[in-house]
Amino acid sequence: MNGRRPISAALLGAALLLVTACGGGGGAGDDGKGKSDKAEANKPSQAVVTVAPKDGADAVATSGALKITADKGKLTEVKVADSKGNPVEGDITGGTSWTPAHHLAASTKYKVHAVAKDKDGRESAKDSTFTTLTPKNTFVGTFTPEDGSKVGVGMPFSIRFTRGITHPEDVVKAITVKTEPAVAVEPHWFGNDRIDFRPEKYWASGTEVTVKLNLDGVEGRPGVYGKQVRTVKFTIGRSQVSTVDAKTHMMTVERDGKTLKKIPVTTGKPGYETWEGQMVMSEKLTVTRMNGETVGYGGEYDIKDVPHAIRLTNSGTFIHGNYWGGDAFGNYNASHGCVGLRDVRGGYDSKISAAWFFNQSMIGDVVIVKNTHDKTVAADNGFNGWNMSWADWTK
Structure with missing residues (x-):
């Protein structure tokens, strides 16, 4: 005997009954809500995410093909990125539709991850991949000024395309121009293969300009796609604006609004008058050859060693050193359309007018x-869009 009192069968049975009642056990008192709540919690989301193009698609168009939608729910997350992890920006519209903010790159594999929630907050996800087309025909743009350059206040950002553009709006959307300090910059097309960007007035000195060319995948004309992604940065230098008066035969050089120097010049003689208007320096040549045949003047002149030449137009207008002009400078107009400044043959005299102006000038x-x-x-004709009104420029 261990001294403990034995538990009666009646007490043991009562204890078991109490445990069973406390445990729930699915007896007569269970209304079934436990099972119902669990089943409801495990019910799949009613939201359906659809991605176009279909998973694994190839040769997908770079514009207009990608769209993500949600049915019976709202999109809560959309991530699209290329194989390097570069994201594609986009917007969710009305909670049910997502489209990219810009075109896609060509010959690129993209991954899509999209999530939607139904009215009860249950989530549904969709993951897919697709690859964009590889173009058979492409175009690129050559641009001025170059990355990292410092230029004068009149220089636009100009792009010349290797193919004529018939979808100009799509090309413009793929080019962004930002400045510091901020100023409105607008594009203007010259024909279908050149676009220039400039502000309403000359750039302010010290302005930092950043241009992003996101042309890869842009369909510039049917079946012809861009293939450039570049960032170009340039700085605006000090302000220098020179005014040539053909009547007085003098040029006034102003630097940052103050007169720097007045220089005697000669301009185009009768029948060969110099263009009027605002012209931007586009090229500087220490010495160059000038042949009348290249500008439609036959064999009237062929000077093989013109010193200190600065180009003002594509058609052949220069402001340049002139060692053969005699006493024309400041007295009468004797050129075939260029602006001439006194110089010496060989351009060796750094103090003479043409050399001084050449050294003080920048593109x-x-x-x-x-x-x-x-x-x-x-x-x-050159970078001379400043001769257009702002209203005409922005049409």
């Missing part, structure tokens, strides 16, 4: 010519 500086009685230079 993008402005030369304004007036009182020649000729017509205004065409806006696309």
